[in-house]
């Protein structure tokens with residue numbers, strides 16, 4: 001490793017080498033020095049927030065030491081590096097995760113594996129908890145001070161967060177690249193039952209987890225024009241792009257600690273800043289105000305995360321974000337590569353870049369531009385390097401989510417890139433024409449440029465496929481679907497081997513150990529794994545199967561669930577303004593039925609709430625017909641129906657679903673006749689830290705998307721990992737969950753994806769009768785049973801089913817949904833032992849869904865990358 005420090009000075013450096021704290025006392029000393037020096041506070045005004053910051057700074061100090069060593073080690077070994085480009089990283093809180101993952105040993109090199117601090121799974125967290133107590137703080141309260149890093153919308157962003165955790169844990173030399181939004185996903189308030197968005201200014205108090213790299217500033221250009229040497233006609237020749245607007249990308253790094261390893265990887269987030277270059281023409285014109293305003297515009301690029309999940313709006317600022325981030329990241333990657341002075345042809349041996357959806361597709365074009373225009377490589381040599389470097393993950397087949405940029409917009413913002421896209425397309429179409437001569441239809445179908453009447457558009461998914469060596473879907477069904485639908489032609493062109501599947505996963509550190517410490521403890525006791533090694537090898541969980549029918553074990557298992565349900569009941573009470581709606585006395589016999597995820601018609605929260613209405617109406621009918629409440633309870637036992645999730649601010653139907661849930665909640669919860677047998681609650685502002693409370697508390701969770709629409713889903717995995725059962729459609733990763741845990745342990749219902757087209761067609765061209773059960777529900781809704789002011793308020797939800805073709809097939813699946821819910825009630829209330837057995841077996845067989853497995857598959861089948869293990 002090169003250094004500027006002369007040899008004779010290094011001794012001094014080594015003498016004063018910084019050390020990690022490794023005991024509670026050393027931590028306390030660190031903590032106090034951060035209170036005094038970093039925060040400029042003292043014993044006399046150290047509140048919980050200051051304590052959180054001082055704790056985090058102290059922990060960060062330890063991580064930074066390992067972070068530096070990790071980077072040196074990875075550079076020295078010179079293995080292949082992986083870069084994960086994602087516009088979203090939904091990290092949630094960092095402190096508790098760091099306490100779980102962090103190693104406290106002073107130096108990994110000089111501490112053997114027998115050392116206590118190394119082998120005990122929980123040491124550093126326990127140690128700090130005790131030290132905090134001595135200092136006068138409660139760790140649980142301190143952890144609550146941290147705002148979520150909510151730089152993502154939903155599953156796609158959370159997947160990226162789980163991936164960086166697994167990459168570090170697996171010792172892969174891998175960095176994440178993203179944007180440092182000043183505003184993450186909005187905070188959701190519920191006012192009069194409606195979603196109201198408020199800005200998430202998460203950096204209000206300084207963020208102890210980021211390291212500002214003021215020295216790393218990359219100039220990024222937009223607009224302008226292209227210049228070529230005189231007489232040069234070809235756009236394939238090295239060209240000069242003279243940018244018209246320039247901003248700076250400044251790096252902010254977040255340390256990502258692996259679990260039970262001293263590897264600490266990096267998540268680099270870019271922040272947009274104005275340049276200090278001065279526009280003299282403006283100044284001379286006396287237009288000082290305007291030139292300041294233009295500079296302020298720079299910051300707007302990373303101001304806010306676009307709050308749409310599975311939907312693309314096509315806004316210019318979004319494209320600017322994408323290019324800004326791709327260009328800064330590639331500049332950084334290329335700079336690092338060039339330090340080694342290896343030939344360009346070895347670029348793909350040194351670097352793998354994974355594209356998280358099409359959002360970073362401009363990185364493909366930018367690398368081609370760097371190689372051709374700046375490094376003067378021949379076009380085809382450059383393109384060979386590019387395609388060997390990139391791989392693309394598709395996350396959705398939904399038309400409205402597939403990115404397309406108008407040629408006119410892209411050509412204005414990035415004129416040179418537009419030329420390069422045309423040339424990529426030209427060579428691609430030529431190769432297609434050669435293999436499939438005279439198939440004009442095929443050519444127009446696969447062209448990167450969509451020639452629709454009037455406006456030509458760049459199809460980013462096609463560009464991503466053409467510029468990558470591998471394309472993967474995120475669950476088996478989804479990976480099959482993309483091959484037979486949206487990318488069918490490309491399978492014909494490239495062959496099926498270019499397309500592969502890597503089923504999603506989640507990190508068990510956060511979603512089991514951190515979210516559900518009680519269950520983690522029971523597991524480690526039961527399988528005799530005091531050091532929590534199962535969190536690295538989840539196949540160890542199969543040991544639990546032995547105990548699935550053991551009654552005393554089942555009781556312990558159930559006790560953990562009750563504890564977690566009480567924890568959620570407390571949260572719900574707090575969110576409900578201190579009013580308790582859950583009857584704690586009967587909590588053991590109350591089924592917690594949960595659906596938390598982004599609100600989307602395809603995820604069918606409307607079907608869920610219709611099911612709740614159906615249940616309520618049936619209960620009322622029984623009572624009216626003279627049944628006793630005990631008789632009603634016999635058929636409709638105790639249940640709490642819990643919803644949560646954000647709607648995109650402009651998504652009218654999703655917002656209406658939220659309002660309906662809240663309106664139903666008001667009616668049902670206020671109805672004393674049904675005596676607490678049914679409760680409904682919408683949890684406002686669903687986010688990662690709330691998910692950590694919600695997930696462990698579910699008896700049943702709902703994953704009920706229209707078959708073929710949910711690419712994978714990942715919360716399904718989280719619930720199973722926490723011993724919850726699933727009611728779900730044969731969609732996304734539900735398919736593999738069924739395979740892994742067994743079909744006896746999941747409640748599947750509904751039509752299959754292969755029948756969806758025909759069902760939709762039938763809705764369009766034949767008016768089939770809607771099921772009686774659904775009509776009853778819709779009548780009640782239409783007659784204003786849940787409307788407070790405006791009777792026809794929910795009409796659009798009804799109309800979409802009755803009169804607009806029922807695109808999401810609620811009417812086709814409703815009866816089997818209701819029937820399956822009945823079955824759920826029966827098993828939960830009449831066959832509790834069976835239920836608990838299913839729950840245990842689910843956890844026993846959930847191992848496949850660890851994101852560690854998932855990352856290993858990427859490394860082996862797509863990146864060809866190997867771990868760099870600490871000695």
Ligand code: 73E
Pocket residue numbers: 153155156159308309310311312357395396401474504710711712713714732
């Ligand atoms: O099924 C989920 C999947 O589990 C899918 O809807 C989601 O990605 C998860 C992780 O693979 C997803 N999000 C988006 N597309 N698919 C998306 C699209 C545009 C903007 C933001 C998010």
